[in-house]
Amino acid sequence: MTGGETGPSPRLLIVGPPGAGKGTQATQIAETLGVPAISTGDIFRANVRDETELGVKVKTIMDAGDYVPDSLTNELVSDRLDQSDAAQGFLLDGYPRTLQQVGFLDDYLSGKGQALEAVILLVADRDEIVERLRKRALDQGRSDDTEDAIRHRQDVYLRETAPLLESYRSRGLVVEVDGLGTIEQVAERIDAALGERGFRSTAAAS
Numbered sequence: 001m002t003g004g005e006t007g008p009s010p011r012l013l014i015v016g017p018p019g020a021g022k023g024t025q026a027t028q029i030a031e032t033l034g035v036p037a038i039s040t041g042d043i044f045r046a047n048v049r050d051e052t053e054l055g056v057k058v059k060t061i062m063d064a065g066d067y068v069p070d071s072l073t074n075e076l077v078s079d080r081l082d083q084s085d086a087a088q089g090f091l092l093d094g095y096p097r098t099l100q101q102v103g104f105l106d107d108y109l110s111g112k113g114q115a116l117e118a119v120i121l122l123v124a125d126r127d128e129i130v131e132r133l134r135k136r137a138l139d140q141g142r143s144d145d146t147e148d149a150i151r152h153r154q155d156v157y158l159r160e161t162a163p164l165l166e167s168y169r170s171r172g173l174v175v176e177v178d179g180l181g182t183i184e185q186v187a188e189r190i191d192a193a194l195g196e197r198g199f200r201s202t203a204a205a206s
């Protein structure tokens with residue numbers, strides 16, 4: 001294996017239901033591919049914690065579980081993607097969440113002569129995920145996290161991602177991966193699926 005051969009620049013998104021371990025997978029895949037994992041939720045939370053101007057603006061919105069306005073979110077993402085570590089690729093997690101954001105990201109990338117390469121979709125049976133999360137809530141003593149609430153979040157996810165996925169599917173970008181199993185199993189499946197698309201790990205071959 002020749003060093004530094006990474007195939008196409010990995011400009012990727014990861015989409016998956018709440019509770020499918022998406023954040024963990026995102027960090028791992030990004031590391032393997034040698035690109036930054038960019039989670040809008042994490043960036044917003046860090047701003048709230050540090051009480052930045054942006055954090056103060058978005059705190060109430062986030063506390064209510066609503067979406068931060070597209071304009072603010074798009075600006076945050078384009079600023080982040082402008083940073084040098086994202087020049088050779090990135091893995092976005094939690095963005096885009098609206099069709100307006102999908103359009104913004106397309107325009108942003110095409111302005112740089114770039115495009116998304118793939119959308120990793122973690123697929124998991126809704127009932128199994130609900131059961132898993134219900135058990136976890138019980139184990140952690142989070143009795144407020146009721147089955148109804150968990151189910152509701154799954155339904156919201158399915159409803160809200162459907163139009164985005166339709167847009168990406170019509171462009172042949174969606175790579176479906178079975179999201180049930182251990183972290184290692186899912187990571188291996190993602191790795192294999194990306195490998196088929198020509199994305200090679202930058203991790204040193206031992």
Ligand code: AMP
Pocket residue numbers: 040041042044061062065066067068069073093094095096097098101
């Ligand atoms: P997450 O950790 O991805 O669930 O994001 C936590 C919160 O951050 C969400 O509930 C929203 O308030 C905000 N957020 C994250 N990503 C976006 C986005 N793409 N568009 C709008 N709001 C977002």
